Amino acid sequence: MEKYWSDLVKQLRPYEPGEQPWMDGVLKLNTNENPFGPSPKVLSAIEGQLGNQLRLYPPPNADLLKQAIADYYGLKDSQIFLGNGSDEILAHVFNGLLKKALPLLFPDITYSFYPVFCQLYDIDFEEIPLKDDLSIDLTDYEVPNGGIIFPNPNAPTGRLLAIGEIEYLLKANRHSVVVIDEAYIDFGGQSSIGLLTDNPNLIVTQTMSKSRSMAGMRIGFALGSADLIEGLERVKNSFNSYPLGHLQIAAGISAIEDSDHFKDTCQRVIHNRAKLTIDLEELGFSVVPSAGNFVLVRHFRASALKIYGQLKNNGILVRHFNKQRLDNFLRITVGTTEQNDQLVTALATILRS
Numbered sequence: 345m346e347k348y349w350s351d352l353v354k355q356l357r358p359y360e361p362g363e364q365p366w367m368d369g370v371l372k373l374n375t376n377e378n379p380f381g382p383s384p385k386v387l388s389a390i391e392g393q394l395g396n397q398l399r400l401y402p403p404p405n406a407d408l409l410k411q412a413i414a415d416y417y418g419l420k421d422s423q424i425f426l427g428n429g430s431d432e433i434l435a436h437v438f439n440g441l442l443k444k445a446l447p448l449l450f451p452d453i454t455y456s457f458y459p460v461f462c463q464l465y466d467i468d469f470e471e472i473p474l475k476d477d478l479s480i481d482l483t484d485y486e487v488p489n490g491g492i493i494f495p496n497p498n499a500p501t502g503r504l505l506a507i508g509e510i511e512y513l514l515k516a517n518r519h520s521v522v523v524i525d526e527a528y529i530d531f532g533g534q535s536s537i538g539l540l541t542d543n544p545n546l547i548v549t550q551t552m553s554k555s556r557s558m559a560g561m562r563i564g565f566a567l568g569s570a571d572l573i574e575g576l577e578r579v580k581n582s583f584n585s586y587p588l589g590h591l592q593i594a595a596g597i598s599a600i601e602d603s604d605h606f607k608d609t610c611q612r613v614i615h616n617r618a619k620l621t622i623d624l625e626e627l628g629f630s631v632v633p634s635a636g637n638f639v640l641v642r643h644f645r646a647s648a649l650k651i652y653g654q655l656k657n658n659g660i661l662v663r664h665f666n667k668q669r670l671d672n673f674l675r676i677t678v679g680t681t682e683q684n685d686q687l688v689t690a691l692a693t694i695l696r697s
């Protein structure tokens with residue numbers, strides 16, 4: 345009952361994730377899951393964990409997974425932080441590194457979890473409007489701030505910033521933490537990981553949910569200077585010592601090791617994104633150039649909410665955001681060739697009627 349809630353909880357407006365229907369036969373193009381699935385090696389690694397050792401707590405620092413990620417990206421294991429999905433990592437980053445006297449800066453159109461974390465942790469923030477073409481202009485961020493965060497490529501626009509622009513921002517902003525949320529970087533962007541050496545105030549967050557096709561495993565990681573990572577470890581160890589279980593640790597190590605499967609499936613997403621973009625443009629959609637595994641589209645004539653509803657009636661879920669500047673767009677996850685064809689065929693019928 346509400347009367348037992350704290351004042352904070354009474355005011356919370358939680359993040360609303362995309363629908364996860366339990367029925368079979370729904371084509372889910374609404375939460376940017378990867379259609380190609382994890383490496384087969386991940387599945388056997390998980391099976392290898394299904395024994396009596398599940399009675400034991402997992403290693404609290406998941407050292408072997410840290411080491412695997414550090415080796416893969418050419419960093420030290422003291423530069424890696426792990427979490428139960430990158431959402432949990434972001435929560436610790438907001439709490440531990442972005443709660444300052446000056447406001448945190450992020451774009452007005454971006455990952456809608458950011459303002460929720462600000463509310464949860466009572467962090468002052470300022471939303472910087474995207475340009476009319478939905479791009480981020482980093483010169484807008486050269487103002488006093490308590491931190492800066494944005495995804496690259498941005499979500500839900502898909503627009504990518506070049507590494508040189510991020511480097512410039514880091515040079516202009518030495519006094520607070522800059523977080524680059526790279527949930528989608530593996531689908532064609534250049535990672536900011538290479539900027540870590542010269543920028544001790546940079547944190548890069550990544551996830552195994554999208555490019556490594558393991559949204560159901562909840563594995564996220566952050567990369568940064570040993571100092572920043574130590575700060576995050578202090579928050580984590582004041583919250584939950586064991587965010588990753590045995591199954592997650594084994595799955596994560598295998599996913600990092602099978603770089604062939606990873607690169608091959610990312611390449612397929614990139615290929616399918618290009619084809620889907622052309623098909624949608626032929627139907628009269630304008631498509632924001634995307635470096636993610638999704639496209640943000642708007643039709644020159646038909647309303648986005650109507651198309652969303654009609655697709656849903658056809659068993660196809662896409663994402664509609666009930667938010668200013670976005671409510672005439674749809675965000676569509678890139679699927680397999682067959683899934684994208686099913687979507688395009690359904691859209692052609694809807695738009696003809």
Ligand SMILES: *Cc1c(COP(=O)(O)O)cnc(C)c1O
Binds near residue numbers: 455
């Ligand atoms: C999906 C997503 C995340 C969170 O991913 P997890 O599944 O929690 O690892 C973080 N940031 C952005 C921009 C995302 O789209």
